[in-house]
Amino acid sequence: MKQVTYNGLTFVPYIDRERIAARVNQIATEIKRDCPQGSIPLFICVLNGAFPFASDLFRAVDMDAEITFIRLKSYEGTGTTGVVKEVMGLSENLKDRRVIIIEDIIDTGNTIKRLIEDLKKQEPADIKVASLLFKPQAVQCNVAPDYVGFEIPTKFIIGYGLDLDGMARNLPDIYVLKESID
Numbered sequence: 001m002k003q004v005t006y007n008g009l010t011f012v013p014y015i016d017r018e019r020i021a022a023r024v025n026q027i028a029t030e031i032k033r034d035c036p037q038g039s040i041p042l043f044i045c046v047l048n049g050a051f052p053f054a055s056d057l058f059r060a061v062d063m064d065a066e067i068t069f070i071r072l073k074s075y076e077g078t079g080t081t082g083v084v085k086e087v088m089g090l091s092e093n094l095k096d097r098r099v100i101i102i103e104d105i106i107d108t109g110n111t112i113k114r115l116i117e118d119l120k121k122q123e124p125a126d127i128k129v130a131s132l133l134f135k136p137q138a139v140q141c142n143v144a145p146d147y148v149g150f151e152i153p154t155k156f157i158i159g160y161g162l163d164l165d166g167m168a169r170n171l172p173d174i175y176v177l178k179e180s181i182d
Helices: 017-034 051-060 110-120
Strands: 004-006 010-014 044-048 064-074 079-087 098-106 126-134 147-153 175-178
Touching: 010 051, 017 051, 017 126, 044 051, 044 110, 051 098, 064 110, 110 126, 147 175
Parallel strands: 044 064, 044 098, 098 126, 126 147
Antiparallel strands: 004 010, 010 175, 064 079
């Protein structure tokens, strides 16, 4: 892996694709273990960032399941705006369903907190959260994912779905802003 540059910012390798794939498979095993026999969970992928993680995770969960998508936005550039906007909503009925939200990253926790509150109004049987990345030091509210790929420090990262103004999502590895590790 080599460093990459986007918008004049340099990023260095942080988590390689092999470690990501291994952790995705472990999370899939945990989810399957936790789902009651005969249940058909509904995975809700939070677009756009969680798409690569959701695709890999959904295929790794070796059981009957469904997937749908929702699009929320709270980032611009390298920072959060603090405002969560729903860009594309759900059409599925969640009543009495086992719901597993798939997120790329949880940092402040504001986005996932709002999404969980909104989904609870539809009376699902339960809601679990699978997040590829979790920044516990950045959390500003009482939320914690049920399944975590990697806990990371409060640094700006790109790749494997995470972007900088829409770019770098298709990198197969995760990179960290070089200045944030100096």
